[in-house]
Amino acid sequence: MPIILSIETSTTNCSVSLSKQGETLVLKEDNNANYSHAESLHVFINDVLKTAKINKSEIDAIAVSKGPGSYTGLRIGVSAAKGLCYALDKPLISISTLHALAHQVDAQNGVIIPMLDARRMEVYSAIYDHKFNVLRDIEAQILDEFSFKQQLENGNVFFVGNGTEKTKAIINHKNAIYIDNKLPSANEMSALAYDKYKIGNTEDVAYFEPFYLKDFIALKPKKS
Numbered sequence: 001m002p003i004i005l006s007i008e009t010s011t012t013n014c015s016v017s018l019s020k021q022g023e024t025l026v027l028k029e030d031n032n033a034n035y036s037h038a039e040s041l042h043v044f045i046n047d048v049l050k051t052a053k054i055n056k057s058e059i060d061a062i063a064v065s066k067g068p069g070s071y072t073g074l075r076i077g078v079s080a081a082k083g084l085c086y087a088l089d090k091p092l093i094s095i096s097t098l099h100a101l102a103h104q105v106d107a108q109n110g111v112i113i114p115m116l117d118a119r120r121m122e123v124y125s126a127i128y129d130h131k132f133n134v135l136r137d138i139e140a141q142i143l144d145e146f147s148f149k150q151q152l153e154n155g156n157v158f159f160v161g162n163g164t165e166k167t168k169a170i171i172n173h174k175n176a177i178y179i180d181n182k183l184p185s186a187n188e189m190s191a192l193a194y195d196k197y198k199i200g201n202t203e204d205v206a207y208f209e210p211f212y213l214k215d216f217i218a219l220k221p222k223k224s
Contacts, residue, residue: 002060002197005045005084006189009037009077010069010097011116011162016044017186018052022194026051027187037076045080059090061202063193065184066094067211068124068138069116074210082205091202093193096211098126098138101161103188105179110156111135113148115163116184121170123163124213127151140213145170152176 001021008015008029014037015029026048030040049056064081067074085092101114107130115125121143127136141147143166151157152173159167160179168178196202 002194003054003058004061004063004093004190004193004197005048005059006063006065006095006186006193007041007045007077007081008065008097008100008184008186008189009041009073010065010067011073011183012070013183013185014040014044015184015186016041016048017190018048018054019190019194022191024187024190027185029185029187031183035070035073037073041076041080045084056084056088059084059088061091061093061193061197062088063093063095063189063196065097065100065186065189067097068140068213069097069184071212074212078208078210082208085205091197092205092208093196093201094203094208095189095192095196096126096138097184098124098161099128099132100188100192101182101184102126102128102132103192104182104185105158105160107156107158110158110175110177111151111154112158112160113151115159115161115167117161117163117166118214121166123167125163138211138213143167143170147171 006017013031017027028044098114102112112128115123126138
């Protein structure tokens with residue numbers, strides 16, 4: 001019964017879970033708009049282990065949300081995961097951030113579009129059917145009134161993630177279903193990480209990098 005520690009830091013939600021055989025045992029997370037991941041992440045890791053009464057040496061694998069998302073957030077999460085893998089000599093499992101986010105939707109039909117807010121009217125999104133099969137891979141796209149027109153004309157479209165706010169402002173369609181106040185969480189990573197663990201789908205710890213999708217652009221500080 002493999003025990004997997006999952007780390008999710010791609011957005012403002014700093015989230016850590018501990019699972020056994022794909023079932024979440026303990027979840028600790030905090031959605032702090034100030035991105036307190038650097039201060040909170042290792043505290044959360046220690047807390048979930050203590051709550052579950054499990055020693056670090058008993059962990060079988062470390063899973064990390066690989067992106068897309070916040071550049072800084074992803075680097076913090078991946079650095080922590082790789083550090084634990086080196087220290088404990090455990091395998092690293094990467095989970096698509098948008099794939100895990102899609103699993104927060106329980107749809108019986110239609111399609112699921114997880115989306116994360118990017119700059120201006122841009123989002124990171126992907127399209128899945130209601131059984132979480134990929135219909136369109138991850139893209140960075142600029143939204144307009146014609147976005148997802150084909151999917152909306154064919155049936156229900158479930159939008160989830162922090163990109164929904166800007167989407168609902170320009171897409172008003174009878175088949176659009178907006179699921180608000182949802183961010184990527186380590187909770188949904190538990191089952192996905194277990195599935196990968198069973199088939200040995202792991203990463204090369206030395207060379208693994210987050211999936212940023214876009215190059216990091218440092219903004220110049222405003223003049224006072």
